Amino acid sequence: MWLTRPRQDPELLELFDESGRNVERTALLLRDLFADYPENAGLARDVLLCEHEGDRIAHDILHRAAQFRSRRALPETADVHALTGALDDIVDFAEEAADQLGRYGVEATMEPAQAIADVLVRAAEEVVAALQGLRDGTDNGPHLVEIHRLENEADSIVREAVASLFANGIDPMVVIRWKDIFESLEAAVDACETAANVLEGIAIKRR
Numbered sequence: 001m002w003l004t005r006p007r008q009d010p011e012l013l014e015l016f017d018e019s020g021r022n023v024e025r026t027a028l029l030l031r032d033l034f035a036d037y038p039e040n041a042g043l044a045r046d047v048l049l050c051e052h053e054g055d056r057i058a059h060d061i062l063h064r065a066a067q068f069r070s071r072r073a074l075p076e077t078a079d080v081h082a083l084t085g086a087l088d089d090i091v092d093f094a095e096e097a098a099d100q101l102g103r104y105g106v107e108a109t110m111e112p113a114q115a116i117a118d119v120l121v122r123a124a125e126e127v128v129a130a131l132q133g134l135r136d137g138t139d140n141g142p143h144l145v146e147i148h149r150l151e152n153e154a155d156s157i158v159r160e161a162v163a164s165l166f167a168n169g170i171d172p173m174v175v176i177r178w179k180d181i182f183e184s185l186e187a188a189v190d191a192c193e194t195a196a197n198v199l200e201g202i203a204i205k206r207r
Contacts, residue, residue: 009068012061012080013135019057019087020124020131026050026091027124027188031117033098037109047098054091058084075134075202083202086195090127093188094120097181104177112161113178116154116185123150123192130199137206140199147196154189158182 026047033043065080075083097117101109126143133140161182165175 009064010135012064012068012075015057015061015064016083016087016131017128017135019054019061019084020128022050022054022057023087023090024121024124024128026054026094027117027121030094030098030188031114031121033101034109034114034117037101037106041102044098044102047095051091051095054088058088076205079198079202079205083195083198086191086198087127089191089194090124090188093184093191097184097188100177100181100184104181106177106181110161110178112157112164113181113185115157116161116182116189119150119154119157120185120189120192123147123154123189126150127192127195130196134199134202140203144196144200147192151189151193154186158186 029043029047029050033040033047061080061084065077097113100106126147130140130143130147132138133143162179165178170178
């Protein structure tokens, strides 16, 4: 008996592409925000709008997945939910970092935060490329490897930045605020790696 090939839903894959583009836009806005704060403080509002857009796309993805039910469908329902959640988390944590700048009354950003935001942009670009590979059926392995490398790079920056906060005799309240911001930025990059892990699992199931 011939086995039927797994079915794919082009509309669902296009929604994932849309989510990826929103992730990339969010990361770019966040990088610009941290690069010139408080002069660019208004960009925090744009990041918040991206967060709302991400929620809308996530809802559309899950709604579409519910309509396109098939045991032979790829991505599988569990992977759709996991990937949707990871992409949404990237934007949510980025928005959290943007909001913290204003909520904590930050007067100027720190270089490590700018460096992590730059890593996030590069990771987001790789996520977009990997999602395109998901849609086109091409090898996204190199993009996933690079996302893992970038996550390690962000971890290293955060560790050094937090250690520096405690070593330089900064006001304890400033330490607490910046530790929170660093951790939000790190969480956004971590969510990129989570998305990469899900995409790697989907690729394995395609073989």
